[in-house]
Every structure is written in structure tokens, then in C-alpha cells.
Amino acid sequence: MTSKDNSKAALIDSLNGLLADTFALYVKTKNFHWHVRGPQFHDLHLLFDTQATEIFGLTDLIAERVRKLGGTTLTSIGSIAAKTSIKDEDDTRLDAQAMVKELFEDNSAYVAALKATKELAGEAGDNATDGIIDDWTDQAEQRAWFLREIIA
Template identity: 90%
Template structure:
């Protein structure tokens, strides 16, 4: 394998990690949408749904980047679970502000992952992935910003 092949393989692997994180972040955000309660119920219920929809919208775009690069994507819930860095949260009675805090941390970590993938795209000479990640990063930074302001 050449250095360029290795860079491309590393990029595909990192995009699959990003895809796993997208699915996991979507499900966690949707779970919080379904289970949020308390005085901020209405606003958080709507915000979490908006965020979940935005994150879910990334999944197809990320998977298609993997395929365009000649790679294969994950094929099952198990493969997503094995690759994600998003921490599970199964407590349906979690306090609303704890939900906000977790999603803030997860979206902040997602930004860091995006920046790492962008670096690999640059190394692989993949201008398309490099460029599109800027939009995805801006979206994730906005989600983190909204959540951070709720915690203030």
C-alpha cells in the first residue's frame, strides 16, 4: 500500500467512526426528546427534536462520502456500537439539565472528531470531504452553543 492509499484508508475509517457517532448522537438526542420533562419541557422537547433531525441528516451524507471514496460503511447496530465514541445513556428519568449537559459534551466531542476527520481528508488530498466538513462543524458548533447557553 502506498502512503496515499494509507491516507485514504485512514480517512474512510475515520468517516465510519463519524458515521457511528452520528447515529449514536441522533439516537441519544431523540431519546432525550422523548423523555425530557420539567419546567423547560416544551422548549427542550422541540430543541432536541430539531437537533436530532439535523444530526440524522448527516448520516446519509457521511455514508455517501465513504462510498464515493471506495469504502464500505457499517452494516448493523453492532458495528455502530463497536465504533462510536458517544456514551450510552439509558436512564429515561434523567434530569433535563443533565440531558442538556450530556448533549453539550457530546456535540463538543463531535466537533473535535470532525476536525480530526478534516485533517485526515487534507492528508488524503480529498478536497470534497475537507470542504464539506466545515459545514458539518458549523452545525455541531451551533448545537453546542445553544446547549451551552441553556446551562449558563
């Protein structure tokens, strides 16, 4: 395998990790949308739904980048679980502020993963992936900002 092939393989692997994190972040955000309660219920219920919709919209874009690069994508819940770095949260009684804090931390980690993937795209000479990640990063930074501003 050449250095360029290795760079491309590393980029595909990173994109699949990003895809797994995107699915996991979507499910966690939707979970919090369904289970949030308390004085901020209305606003957080709507915010979490808006963010979940935005996150889900990235899944196809990321998977299609993998396919355009000649790779294969994640194929199952198991493959997502094996690749994600987003921690599950199954406690449906979590208070609203704890939900916001978790999503802020997860979206901040997601930004770091995006930046690492962008670096790999540069190393692989993949200008298309390098460029599109800027939009995904801006979206994730906005989600993190909105969440950060809610944390008391």
C-alpha cells in the same frame, strides 16, 4: 500499500467512526426528546427534536462520502456500537439539565472528531471531504452553542 492509500484508508475509517457517532448522537438526542420533563419541557422537547433531525440528516451524507471514496460503510447496530465514542444513556429519569449537559459534551466531542477527520481529508488530498466537513462542523458548533447557553 502506498502512503496515499494509507491516508485514504485512515480517512475512510475516520468517516465510519464519525458515522457511528452520528447515529449514536441521533439516538441519544431523540431519547432525550422523548424523555425530557420539567419546567423547560416544551422548549427542550422541541430543541432536541430539531437537533435530532439535523443530526440524522448527516448520516446519509457521511455514508455517501465513504462510498465515493471506495470504502464500505457501517452495516448494523453492532457495527455502529463497535465504532462509536458516544456514551449510551439509558436512564430515562435523567433531569433536563443533565440531558442538556450530556448533549453539550457529546456535540463538543463530535466537533473534535469532525476536525480530526478534516485533517485526515487534507492528508489524503480529498478536497471534497475537507470542504464539506466545514458545514458539518458549523452545524455541530451551533448545536453545542445552543446547549451551552441553556446550562445553568
